[in-house]
Amino acid sequence: MVTVHCFFSGGRDSAVACVIAKKVADVRGWNMRLVHIDTTIGLEETEKYVREYARWLGVELIVLHPEYTFEEYVAKYPYWPHIYPPWARWCYHKLKRRPTEKYLKQNYRDGDIIVLGIRGDESWHRRRKHTSVFDEKYYSEAKVRAKIWLPLLFADDETLDKLIKMLGIPVSPVWQKIGMSGECFCLAGSTEQSVKRAVCAYPELGIRLMRIDDIIHEHRRKGESYPIFLKNKKKRLKEWLQEIMNSPEFATCLDNVKYRGKSCQGSCML
Secondary structure, eight states: OOEEEEEOOSSHHHHHHHHHHHHHHHHHTOEEEEEEEOOSSSOHHHHHHHHHHHHHHTOEEEEEOOSSOHHHHHHHSOSOOOSSSGGGOHHIIIIIIHHHHHHHHHHOOTTOEEEOOOOGGGOHHHHHHOOOSEEEEEETTTTEEEEEEOTTTTOOHHHHHHHHHHTTOOOOHHHHHHSSOOSOOOOTTOOHHHHHHHHHHOHHHHHHHHHHHHHHHHHOSSSOOOOGGGTTTTOOHHHHHHHHHTSTTGGGHHHHOOOOOOOOTTOOOO
16 A cells, blocks of 8 residues: 655645645545654754644654764764755754655655655755656665655745645644744754744754854864854854843844744755
């Protein structure tokens, strides 16, 4: 029997994509699994929503984990990951790609379908890479050539909002606060505004990111490492966060940061 493996980040796009996939699976008599990757550098509120969504959808939830936590990885690779050059993007390969390959090697069978909530509107990378709703992808480590379904590839924001209401999808509080899934704060493709808004909404995230910045610099042999959005300023993340979180306006900064979340512009979709 066909199994639909719907990868769910906890974000709006994948929430809609997995509901659509579930409706098709029910009509066809297929099995369906919700597959979520706990990157270890996401929000606990996102992880809670993922569990609640799975119960609401009525499907089995599979949670994948990387071999090490983000803090353990930055001790091994002591620099903030960047989208480019490719070698600097260890976060994607260690936190997402390897757990996915391991899962597919063990669970994907010929005829199964992988569903991803990719939208071309989200980034130039996605518009360039994905041109068809139905595709195939070869996962080299798993040695799996998988069928891919991208039900929202050509949907815009307005269509997505309408589908969420029409399908009665439970809304994540994280979407409402920061406009994104909150599954991963590796910062590889983050903007200054997106991080500022996230820290305003979740001060505990700012404290954690400062600790991670310390771990990075404790293990570096020379020089400093900056997230991409602070590279030109040559300012350490810890210093930047301290300025924000110690400012008199911090208590109300969420109201003053205008930002509608978008995915990492390098695209971490699998």
